[in-house]
Amino acid sequence: MITGDGAYIKKINRGLILSKIIEHKAVSRADLSKITGLNKATISVQVADLLNDHLIYETQQEHNVVGRRPILLSINRSAGYVLGIDLDYKYIQYTVSDLGGHPVDFHAVELETENYHDILKILIDQIKAYQEKWSASTYGLISVTIGIHGTVNNDERINFVPTYQWQNIGLKEDLNKELDIEISIQNNANLSAYAERVYQYHESNNLLCIMLFSGIGVGIMIDRKLHKGFHGYAGEMGHMIIRQDGDACNCGNRGCWELYSSEKSLLKKLKKHLHRTPLSYDDIRQLIEEQDPTTLEILEEYIIDLSTGLNNIINMYNPETLVLTSEILKMYPDVIEKIKSNLKSTVSEYGSLALSELGKKSCSMGACALAIQRFLEVPEVVLTLENTVVKK
Ligand SMILES: [Zn+2]
Structure with a gap:
């Protein structure tokens, strides 16, 4: 049980009430009391304060309901x-x-x-x-x-x-x-x-978001909180080594994952083998649609390197939700199934794997x-x- 002075408890209650008003969009005082477990007198005092601060507003339920139409509370979005x-x-x-x-x-x-x-x-x-x-x-x-x-x-x-x-x-x-x-x-x-958890995966307690752009960065949420590590640098998984004596990386090591699995590395390889510079996202989309054999071959190799790193991360975190953020992967049909087919280990388990809808x-x-x-x-x-x- 949380104990503390009155002002502290009041602040905790206010935060809880506000978070439930945001989550439920429009909610009555009576329902707030049920949802939060706070008594009606507490709800009433807190709601009065929030109205006074212009953070919430009152509306009357529009639908035809029997009896008195309850007054609903919503966040004042434009405050x-x-x-x-x-x-x-x-x-x-x-x-x-x-x-x-x-x-x-x-x-x-x-x-x-x-x-x-x-x-x-x-x-x-x-x-x-x-x-x-x-x-x-x-x-x-x-x-x-x-x-x-x-x-x-x-x-x-x-x-x-x-x-x-x-x-x-x-x-x-x-x-x-x-x-x-x-x-x-x-x-x-x-x-x-944080965005993936807040906007998309509301129920997920353990979520990893893997950003595959100029490098690879991973955002880690454990028990619904950001995991930042001792200095704040956790999630630099782009620099885990997947090839001993591989290419030189600007971090000082060789063979880092992002040299093979970032979009930057994929674009570099496509440009080199297709002899095309510049090469836009639209160009790549078209090449995939046309089933260009060089493009498809490079993408298949890319998926294998990507899966190697994912396998390592999965073993480290046993995540509930894995979100991949990449513009190119979005263009590639059945890409999630292709990646899953490379995650064959009997010990690496995860809940779900999906492409980010929020993207960039x-x-x-x-x-x-x-x-x-x-x-x-x-x-x-x-x-x-x-x-x-x-x-x-
Ligand atoms: Zn590196």
């Missing part, structure tokens, strides 16, 4: 907004979400520069523009959460970003010098794993979801998207 940013190599994606986790503004830009100070300036200008744009609501733009494709330590300082070769960078401090808004820096795969938007959406959880001080968030929001 404030959060900004999630995916800072990838030469590419930045911005998602603004309302407090119900619905993306309301999406914007992606190609970066011409690799220079840290130029990118810092772009971020500052863009964040200021978003603050201005969303200032009219009760809480305005509440916070900014940035996903980094590299290691981020427990103090939210960037340790290393391989693609940019950035080491020991205080992005959060540099942004705080110029901006008057809460900033959070997180690893991209962690944010993606998972990082910035996870950033928004994490910001909502922190702002509302709720124990966890369960969000659902209206159809078509994340579809291209």
